[in-house]
Every structure is written in C-alpha cells, then in structure tokens.
Amino acid sequence: MATPRHTYTSLPALTTIALAVVIALTVAIFAVTFNRLNRVADAASISITGWAYAEFVRQASEVRVQLAQHAAPDDLEVALAILQSKALIASDERFTDRLDPPSHQALMTAVRDVQDLDVAALGTPPGLATLERVLDNAQVAYRGAVTVLGRQRSAIAADLRAAEWTLTVLALVLALTSIAAVRQRLRGVDLALKAEVARSREAEAARAQLEQTAAELRTAEHKLHQEHDFAMQVMGAMGEGLYVTDDRGRFEYVNPILAQTVGRDAAALIGQPVADILNIPSLDGTPAPRVTLEHALPLPGGHSIPTQLTLVARSGGGQIAVITDLTETRRAEARLRDLYDVTALPQDDLTLTVQRLLEVGQEAFSTSTGAYVQWPEGTATATAQVNVAPGTAGQMYDCAGQVRDLGVPCRNDSTMAVPVLSGGGLHGVLLFRRPPGAPPFSEVDVDFLKLLGQWVEQAVERRHAYELLHRSEERNAAVIRSSLDAIITSDDRGIITEFNPAAELIFGVAREEAVGQSMAALIIPATMQDAHDRGMARMRAGGRSRILGQRLELHARRGDGEVFPVELSVVQLPTEPPVYAGFIRDITQRRAAEARLRERTTQLDSVFTVSPDGFVTFDAAGRVVDVNPAFFALTGTTPTDVLGLDVPAFERLLRQRSEAVPGVSGLADLRDIVQLGGPERRVLKRATRPMLAANGDLLGQVMYFRDITHEALVSAMKSEFMSTAAHELRTPMTSIYGFTELLLTRDLDEATTRDLLETIYRQAGRLIGLLGELLDLARIEARAGKDFDITAQPLSPLINGAADAFTPVGQRHRLHVLVPADLPPVPLDPAKFHQALGNLISNAFKYTPRGGTILIRAAHDPHLPGQVQVTVEDHGIGMTPDQSRRAFERFYRADDSGNIPGTGLGLSLVQEIMHCHGGQATLRSAPGQGTTVTLAFPLVSPVAPESTHDEPAYFQANSDR
Known part of the structure; x- marks a missing residue:
C-alpha cells in the first residue's frame, strides 16, 4: 500500500505521530501478508502444472498396452509421437528443478530413452526393455513429484494460517485507522477498477490473437488438404x-x-x-x-x-x-514375328510375298485397305491388294502418283505411301488408306510402312537373284546333259586331234575349226603360251611333266579371246607316238559362287563381330564353337574361358559372374535374365534359338544376350523415388497429426500451446517446401529448360538481391559479397538464378552453425575465358569425400542426425537449373573446414538446354547435403 499523499493538519501532533506509526505498521503487515500469499500462489501453480508427470506415466502405460495388444504400426507411431511430446513437456516444467536428485535423474533418463525410440525398435527385445525402463523411471519421477507436492501443500496450509493471523491483526489496525483506511480503500478501488479495465482490454486482445491463430491453423489445414488432394490427383493421373x-x-x-x-x-x-x-x-x-x-x-x-x-x-x-x-509391346513383337515369317515364303513368288506383307500391314494399321501399285504400261495397276473396295482405287492412287513423281513418302489425312526401289529405280509404291472418320496415320505408322517397303525391296532383289540363278542353272544343266567336261586330245606337238561338243560349248569354237590347230594358239592365253611350249618340248625330250596326273586350276581362252578359269586334268594315253587327253571343266560359275559365298560369309561375320548384342553359338553336340566380341565385352570373359564349354559348364560360368544388381534383384532368373557384377554391373536379357538345316536337322543353337541395364535401372529409380518421396511426406505428417491430437484432447497453458502450434507450423512449412521442390524439379526436367527466359543480366544486383533475401535475420554481418565491377553481363534466367543461389546461401548458413563467415564471389573462369563462375564458400562442418561424391544425389543428406532441417533436393534442383543454362555446378569440401560450391555459366546463351532427368538413379548427382 502506498503512503497517503494528504496530510491531516487538523489532528494534534500526538495523533499525527500515532497515525504515522499505524500507517507504518499497516504497511509492514501488508508486506508480510502479500509475501505469504505470493508463496501460496506460487505453490498452487506448481501443484497445478504437476499434471504433466501423471500424463507422462499414463501415456507410457498406454504405449505399453498397445504394444501388448499388437496394435497397428500407424497407431503405435502416433502414440509414440504423443509420448515423446509429453516427455518434452514434463522435462521443460520449472517444477522439475524442485525434484530430489534421484527423481530428477530418473525423469531425464526416461526423456532421453523416449526420444531414442521408434516404431521399428519397439518390436524388438531391446526396444521393449527400453520402454519398461521408461515406465519405471517415469513412475519414480512421478513419486518424487508427489512428495514435493505434499511438502508444498503443507507449506500452503502454514502460509494460509499465517495469512489469517496477519489479516486479523490488519483488521484491528484498520479499525483504528478507519478514516484513513476508507479513504485509502476508495483510492485502491479506483486503481483496481482501472487495472481491471486494462486486464479486460488485454484479454480481448489475447482472444483476438487466439482467433487469428485459429484461423491461420485452419488455413494451414486447408493447404494440407489441398496438398493431399494434389498427391491423390497425381496418382490418379498416372498412365499406369x-x-x-x-x-x-x-x-x-x-x-x-x-x-x-x-x-x-x-x-x-x-x-x-x-x-x-x-x-x-x-x-x-x-x-x-x-x-x-x-x-x-x-x-x-x-x-x-x-x-x-x-x-x-x-x-x-x-x-x-x-x-x-504390355499389350502394345506384345503387338509390336507380333508384328515383327509376322515380318520374319515372310522370310519363310518361296523366294520365287514375289506376288505371294507382297500379298503377305500387305496382310501384315493391314493387321498393324487396323481396318485399312492396302495395295502395291506399279505402272507396267504407264497406267497405275495394283499387282497385290488387301481389303480394297470397288470404286476406291482412284483415291488411293493419287498418293501413289505423288510418290512416283517425287520419290519420297507421302502422307495425308487418310492415306500414306512409300516408294519401293530396285536396281536404282522405282519398282512400285506400297500404300495404305483408312476409311473416312478413322484416326489419321501417325509418324510411327509411316516408319512401320517404310519397314514393310524395305522388306518388299528385299523380296524384289531376292526374286531378281533367283531368276539369274535359275537361268544359270538351266545353262549348266544343258552342258551337263551333253558332257560334264570338255575333252580335248593332242599329239606330242600340241596339235588338236579331238574336240568334243562340251569343248565346243565351253570355248565357243566348232569342232571342224578346232581339229588340226595348235592348242597353244586356240585355247591357251597369250601369257601362258611360252610356258606351254616349254612343257611340251620337255615331254618330247623324255623329261618329266609337271601337269600329268594332277588336277590344276588354270586359265584358258575362248574363241572370242575371253580368258576364263578352268579345272584341268591331263593324262597320257598309252599310244605310240604319245597322245595327251585333257579334261577341262569351266569353273567360272563355281568361282562366282565361291565369291558370293565368301561375300555372304564376310557380311555375316561383320554383323556377328560389330553387333552390340552378345552371341554365343553351340554346335549340335552342345559345345560353344563361336562367340562374338560383344559377349566378351559384356561379361568380361575371354575366348579361353568360353570356347569348348558344354551347356552346363557355360551356365556355371554365368552363375559365377552373376550377382544381384541394386533395384533389380527381383528379376534374378538365369533362364531369362543374367545379372553380372563385372567388369561392369549389367543386366542382360537372354534368348535361345535353335539353328535348323533346310531339311529340319538340328545344327546347334545360338544364345542372344541384350544389355537391358538402362531399362532396369530406370525402373528401379522410379520405385526408389516413389518410396523416398512417400517417406519424406509421411515424416512431417506424423508430427502434425500427433501435436494436433494433443491440442484437441488436452487443455494446455498458453506457452505450451504456442510451442505446439509453432511445431505444427514448421512441419507444415517443411511439407509445403518439399512438395514445392519436387514440383520445381519435375517441371524443369519435363520442360528441359524450354520455359527459361535467358537474357544477358548483370550479376551484381542479382547476387546482392539473393543475399538479402536468403540471409537469416541478424546474420548479414557474416556474409561477404565480392563482385568485380568489370564483370560482363551473363546470359541467364534471373528468377532461376535467384532460386539456385538462394539454395546455396541457405545451405551455407545451415551448415555453418558456429557463426563462421560465408563468402560469395563472382569472377572469370581462369581456365575457360568463355565462362563466369559464381562461388559460395562457407566454413562449416564440411563433408567427407564419399559424401561430396553423393552431394548432388536426390534425397541424399550428409547430416543424418535430423538436427539440421532439409529435404535433400536443394542441390539437385541447383544442378538441373545449371544444366538448363548450359553450365554446371561443382562442389569441393573437407570435414571440419567447410564447403565451396561453384556455378559455372557460359557467356554464350545455350541453344538447346537439356535435362538430366532420364539418367539412372545410380549415376545421377543431385541433392542438398
């Protein structure tokens, strides 16, 4: 109570002194009473907040009961989150400091154990033991709290009794000073009224603030529902x-x-x-x-x-x-099988082959009409057709006429056609037409029609080759019917004495003209005549002949002077004087066939050698006889390892070199899939086909190995991305759910309520940030930078703007920016540059927790004058070499303690932005020394920026630390 301001001058001096004494005594009594009542209020508030210990014990018991009842993991995860939040509330109560040391130690131990628990650990014996220890320690802390509260209740009773006596004394004193007390009371009432008005205003302001907070919470919940709806729309819009x-x-x-x-x-x-x-x-x-x-x-x-x-x-x-x-995939495979079946048709029947190809096209293009058009007499004529209705041919032939005139494929709303070439000229036009109202032909349809046209060209070439071969066979048959070999006899001087009809045919000289002439002058080429004359002279002198009794391949000369290869056998007939008979066979066709065979073999060997797919050939006994280089490159084997192996040994060799490849282990079936661990990790798809002779006999089999590593890794990347994204979305959702339930089911004090709301707000912001980064990354990858607005921009204002926007409040003194004044403008998108540099600045502050400096520099690249580098350097916790290699990997975070917030997508987004600018982001770091990230921008605008989103997850480099 304040001392009265008015002096009572009407009282005598003694009364004035007594009044002063009474006032002083009253003040002292009020001071003692207020002190006692303050102690009572403090003890009462401590007693009220003790409910947190009981709630901690109750929630630990509830988790133990749910675990015993084998509750669902989702329910256990929510209950555990509530238990952890109640443990934090109990440990933050100021009442905790008044516990005895054992109780306080038990409480802190229980809180630490609770924070280390997770749902997976609860299902293990160590997890159950930890939960039992948490329950025991929570009960010990609760008993200690009950003891302290008992002492507080005793203190409250004593203080209330003291206050009672004090107030009694104060009543007596006030009775003696009634006039002054009434006046002072009136003044106190006035002050109390003013204070109550002030408190009412404060309460109204607090209520308005609470309503605003509730509205913000509803807005956050609405946004959360929107994000959930968006996720459902994404899954609903999937094409699978x-x-x-x-x-x-x-x-x-x-x-x-x-x-x-x-x-x-x-x-x-x-x-x-x-x-x-x-x-x-x-x-x-x-x-x-x-x-x-x-x-x-x-x-x-x-x-x-x-x-x-x-x-x-x-x-x-x-x-x-x-x-x-896989329906369309199977259809495409069926198309290819149909095409390969065409090769089994007779090679001499071109019409049948073309008709079958038209039927394959009709099946592929559905409800289409097709025809093969030629102009034998200047008029368009369909030599083969399928499903062509009367009266529609003229409309189809218009497109065919354009192909004939221009020599290029034709396609309009309902018709497409491709040329078929042979011998350097147009052989015909292959075309298809769809009925009115049907969807138009696509580029894919045109490509397939081109493939059909190539098969027709091959059929035409085969027909032409067959006709040539047939004529050659007829000519040879005529020669064989008369004589297989030309028979020419001569005397020891080389004069022809006999010239059979086969010789007439082979050399083109009539028998009447040949007999009596010198063999050297008639059939021996000029280059060989000297050697022939010397040989004949040696035999006449009794010398040994070098050609008698042997089969030789030499050259002869026809009557028209043509030199051609022959197979010659010369024998000496037992006559006197000696007569020599020469059996001559024209081997021109055989040499040509051998040349064709060598050419065909060379072609097949070339295909076998340069093919990127592996081939292993087995003979009829089941042993490896040939392997192409691609198989050795794919499997890391050598010819010594493979050649001569039988099928079981070959299978063992593959199993020895096989191992599970991450993300595709479910495909491990050696009948279809081979997974190799070296020299590089590969996934190979295998197919086995028999090799049959023309009569159906089994010649062996061939194994075909195709590298499908890329397809397998892309599939694994998709599944891994979905799993990681789902986990990252679930983590903040669990916290939001648990703390919201606590707010709905408990009446908490204002400080605790605000703390929980701030946690919910942070987690909701984290969820929104994660989805935003995912959307940004997907948008950049999908559009490959085509929506970037890249123009020449000065770097200084952009860098300073990003520094101001992303520097935490009160931390600007830690950031230093160095940008030379003579730095030229750089082609870039300002908004995307702001986003990329902002991610790096935020990372630098997050990973430099002890107040270190951050430096941003811009300068010319000393090694590449055509580039400008922007570097962000911090002196934070740094990374190991292994962490640095994975720093740009999506969802990868070097800090796995959970103390530093982040989604693992920041650096991945930065790298995508740099690729779309035609540049690159690089990182250099050392543990405990800090990290430096460099953005390299070309001074020439990129023509066609490309995204890296189609790279497999094992080879990508994306993420913020």
Whole structure:
C-alpha cells in the first residue's frame, strides 16, 4: 500500500505521530501478508502444472498396452509421437528443478530413452526393455513429484494460517485507522477498477490473437488438404495402374486407371482382397522389398491382358503396386514375328510375298485397305491388294502418283505411301488408306510402312537373284546333259586331234575349226603360251611333266579371246607316238559362287563381330564353337574361358559372374535374365534359338544376350523415388497429426500451446517446401529448360538481391559479397538464378552453425575465358569425400542426425537449373573446414538446354547435403 499523499493538519501532533506509526505498521503487515500469499500462489501453480508427470506415466502405460495388444504400426507411431511430446513437456516444467536428485535423474533418463525410440525398435527385445525402463523411471519421477507436492501443500496450509493471523491483526489496525483506511480503500478501488479495465482490454486482445491463430491453423489445414488432394490427383493421373494394400492383402487405394482397366468401381474395390480381384500370385517366400514380374491381368468377360507388375513392400505392412499394360509391346513383337515369317515364303513368288506383307500391314494399321501399285504400261495397276473396295482405287492412287513423281513418302489425312526401289529405280509404291472418320496415320505408322517397303525391296532383289540363278542353272544343266567336261586330245606337238561338243560349248569354237590347230594358239592365253611350249618340248625330250596326273586350276581362252578359269586334268594315253587327253571343266560359275559365298560369309561375320548384342553359338553336340566380341565385352570373359564349354559348364560360368544388381534383384532368373557384377554391373536379357538345316536337322543353337541395364535401372529409380518421396511426406505428417491430437484432447497453458502450434507450423512449412521442390524439379526436367527466359543480366544486383533475401535475420554481418565491377553481363534466367543461389546461401548458413563467415564471389573462369563462375564458400562442418561424391544425389543428406532441417533436393534442383543454362555446378569440401560450391555459366546463351532427368538413379548427382 502506498503512503497517503494528504496530510491531516487538523489532528494534534500526538495523533499525527500515532497515525504515522499505524500507517507504518499497516504497511509492514501488508508486506508480510502479500509475501505469504505470493508463496501460496506460487505453490498452487506448481501443484497445478504437476499434471504433466501423471500424463507422462499414463501415456507410457498406454504405449505399453498397445504394444501388448499388437496394435497397428500407424497407431503405435502416433502414440509414440504423443509420448515423446509429453516427455518434452514434463522435462521443460520449472517444477522439475524442485525434484530430489534421484527423481530428477530418473525423469531425464526416461526423456532421453523416449526420444531414442521408434516404431521399428519397439518390436524388438531391446526396444521393449527400453520402454519398461521408461515406465519405471517415469513412475519414480512421478513419486518424487508427489512428495514435493505434499511438502508444498503443507507449506500452503502454514502460509494460509499465517495469512489469517496477519489479516486479523490488519483488521484491528484498520479499525483504528478507519478514516484513513476508507479513504485509502476508495483510492485502491479506483486503481483496481482501472487495472481491471486494462486486464479486460488485454484479454480481448489475447482472444483476438487466439482467433487469428485459429484461423491461420485452419488455413494451414486447408493447404494440407489441398496438398493431399494434389498427391491423390497425381496418382490418379498416372498412365499406369496403381494400388496400395494393407498388411492383410486388401485394397487401401486404387487409382482410376486400374479401376477402369478391371471394370470395377474404385470405391467398391476398397477393402476387397487383392488376390480375389487381380489373381496376383503369392510372393510370401520372396525376401526382396521390390519384385517385378509379368502377370496376366484378368478383365471382365473372362479374358486377360499381359502386364508388368512391380510390387514394393510398405514398412508398416502391405504393398504398393504399379501395373504396366504390355499389350502394345506384345503387338509390336507380333508384328515383327509376322515380318520374319515372310522370310519363310518361296523366294520365287514375289506376288505371294507382297500379298503377305500387305496382310501384315493391314493387321498393324487396323481396318485399312492396302495395295502395291506399279505402272507396267504407264497406267497405275495394283499387282497385290488387301481389303480394297470397288470404286476406291482412284483415291488411293493419287498418293501413289505423288510418290512416283517425287520419290519420297507421302502422307495425308487418310492415306500414306512409300516408294519401293530396285536396281536404282522405282519398282512400285506400297500404300495404305483408312476409311473416312478413322484416326489419321501417325509418324510411327509411316516408319512401320517404310519397314514393310524395305522388306518388299528385299523380296524384289531376292526374286531378281533367283531368276539369274535359275537361268544359270538351266545353262549348266544343258552342258551337263551333253558332257560334264570338255575333252580335248593332242599329239606330242600340241596339235588338236579331238574336240568334243562340251569343248565346243565351253570355248565357243566348232569342232571342224578346232581339229588340226595348235592348242597353244586356240585355247591357251597369250601369257601362258611360252610356258606351254616349254612343257611340251620337255615331254618330247623324255623329261618329266609337271601337269600329268594332277588336277590344276588354270586359265584358258575362248574363241572370242575371253580368258576364263578352268579345272584341268591331263593324262597320257598309252599310244605310240604319245597322245595327251585333257579334261577341262569351266569353273567360272563355281568361282562366282565361291565369291558370293565368301561375300555372304564376310557380311555375316561383320554383323556377328560389330553387333552390340552378345552371341554365343553351340554346335549340335552342345559345345560353344563361336562367340562374338560383344559377349566378351559384356561379361568380361575371354575366348579361353568360353570356347569348348558344354551347356552346363557355360551356365556355371554365368552363375559365377552373376550377382544381384541394386533395384533389380527381383528379376534374378538365369533362364531369362543374367545379372553380372563385372567388369561392369549389367543386366542382360537372354534368348535361345535353335539353328535348323533346310531339311529340319538340328545344327546347334545360338544364345542372344541384350544389355537391358538402362531399362532396369530406370525402373528401379522410379520405385526408389516413389518410396523416398512417400517417406519424406509421411515424416512431417506424423508430427502434425500427433501435436494436433494433443491440442484437441488436452487443455494446455498458453506457452505450451504456442510451442505446439509453432511445431505444427514448421512441419507444415517443411511439407509445403518439399512438395514445392519436387514440383520445381519435375517441371524443369519435363520442360528441359524450354520455359527459361535467358537474357544477358548483370550479376551484381542479382547476387546482392539473393543475399538479402536468403540471409537469416541478424546474420548479414557474416556474409561477404565480392563482385568485380568489370564483370560482363551473363546470359541467364534471373528468377532461376535467384532460386539456385538462394539454395546455396541457405545451405551455407545451415551448415555453418558456429557463426563462421560465408563468402560469395563472382569472377572469370581462369581456365575457360568463355565462362563466369559464381562461388559460395562457407566454413562449416564440411563433408567427407564419399559424401561430396553423393552431394548432388536426390534425397541424399550428409547430416543424418535430423538436427539440421532439409529435404535433400536443394542441390539437385541447383544442378538441373545449371544444366538448363548450359553450365554446371561443382562442389569441393573437407570435414571440419567447410564447403565451396561453384556455378559455372557460359557467356554464350545455350541453344538447346537439356535435362538430366532420364539418367539412372545410380549415376545421377543431385541433392542438398
């Protein structure tokens, strides 16, 4: 109570002194009473806040009960999040400092143990032991709190009694000073009234603030629902079927594509067993978290379609499955089989081959009419056609006429045609037409028609070659009918004495003209006549002949002077004087056939050698006889390792070099797939085909190996991305759910409520940031930088703007910017540059927690004058060499403690932005010394920026630390 301001001058001096004494005594009594009441209020507030210890024990017991009842992992995760939040609340109470040391130690131990728990650990014996220890320590802390509260209650009672006596004394004193007390009371009432008015205003302001906070929370919840709806729309807009199951194999979610495919309503499928609807095979014995297999998906009406099924296990039980329709793939394979079947047709029947190719095209293009048009007498004539109605040929031939005149393919709304060439000229036009109202032909259709045209060209060439061969065979048959060999006899002087009809045919000289002439002058080439004369002279002198009794290949001369190869055998007839008979065979055709065979063999060997796919050939006994270089390159083997192996030994060799490749272990089946660990990790698809002779005899078999590593890794990247994104989205959602439940079910003080709301706000912001980075990354990859507005920009204002925007409040003194004044403008997109540099500045501050400096520099590249470098250097925690190599990998974070916020996408987004600018981001770091990230921009605008999103996850470099 304040001392009265007015002096009572009407009282005597003694009364004045007594009044002063009474006032002083009253002040002292009020001071003692207020002190006692303040102690009572403090003890009462401590007693009220003690509920946190009881709630901690109750929530620990509830988690123990749910664990004993085998609750679902999702329920356990929520209960554990609430237990961890209550542990933090109990440890932050100021009442904690008044506990005895054992109770305080037990509470801190329980809080640490709770924060180290997770749902996976709860299912293990160490996790159960930790939970039991948490419950015991929480009960010890609770008992200590009860003891302290008992002492506080005793203190409250004593203070209340003291206050009672003090107030009694104060009443007596006030009775003696009634006049002064009433006046002072009135003044106190006035002050109290003013204070109450002030408190009312403060309460109104607090209520308005609370309403504003509630509105912000509702807005955040609305945004969260929007993001959830967006995720559902993304899954619903997928071009492939997708479903999610629970741990009992029942549908939890089915996207519209899958529901439409199986002819069922998506809502009606929820809760239904997957095996009953989709006939999915049992995979209970498969330990892999991800399995990919081909599956016949049943459809309404009793039929099915071929699909590829990818199953990914969920951490809490159940699966996520993606179903890809393989119908078009199978159709394409059927088209190729139909084309290869054409090669089995008779080579001399060109009309049949063309007709079959038209039928293949008609099946491929559906409901189309086709024809092969030629101009034998200047008028367009269809030599082969399929499904051509009367009266429609004229419309089809218009497009064919354009192809004949221009020599290039033709395509309009309903017709397409390609030229067929032979011998350097036009042989005909292959064309197809669709009826009115049908969809127009696509570029893919034109490409397939070109392929058909190439097959027709090959058929024409085969027909031409067949005709030439047939004529040659007829000529040879005529020679054989008269004589297989030319027979010429001569005396020892070389004068011809006999010249049979075969010789007439071979040399083109009549018998009457040949007999009596010198053999050297008639059939010996001029270059060989001297050698022939010397040989004859040696035999006449009794010398040894070098050609008698031997079969030689030499050259002879026809009557028209043509020199040609012959096979010659000379014998000496037993006559006197001696007569020599020469058996001569024209081997011109054989030499030509041998040349053709050598050419064909060379072509096949070239294809076999340069093919990027591996080939292994086995003979009829099942042993390896030939291997192409591509197989050695793919498998890292040598000819010594492979040649001569039988099939079992070859299979053992493959198994020895095989190992599981990350992301595709579910494909491990050596009958179809071979996974190699060296010299590079590869996934090979194998096919085996028999080699049959013309009469059907088995000559052996050939194994074909195709490298499908890229396809397997792309599939793995997609599944890994979906799993990681789902995990990153679930983590903030769990915190938001747990703290929201706590706010809805408990009446907390204002400080605790605000702390929980701030946590919810931060987690919601993290969720929105993650989705935003995912959308930015996907947008940049999908558009490949085509929406970038790249113009020449000065760097200084852009760098300073990013520094101001991304520097934390109160930390600007830590950031230093060095940009030379003579630096030329750089072609870039200002908004994307701002985003990329902002990510680097935010990382630098986050990973420099002890107040170190951050430096931003811009300068010419000293090694490449045509580039400008922007460098962000910090002196933070740094990274190891292994962490630095993975720094740009998506979702990778060098700090796995969870103390530094981040999504793992920042540096990945920076790298994508740099690639679209035609530049690159590089990183240099050392543990404990800091990190330097350099952005290299070319001074020439990129012509066609490309994204790196199609690279496999194992070779990409994306993420913020």
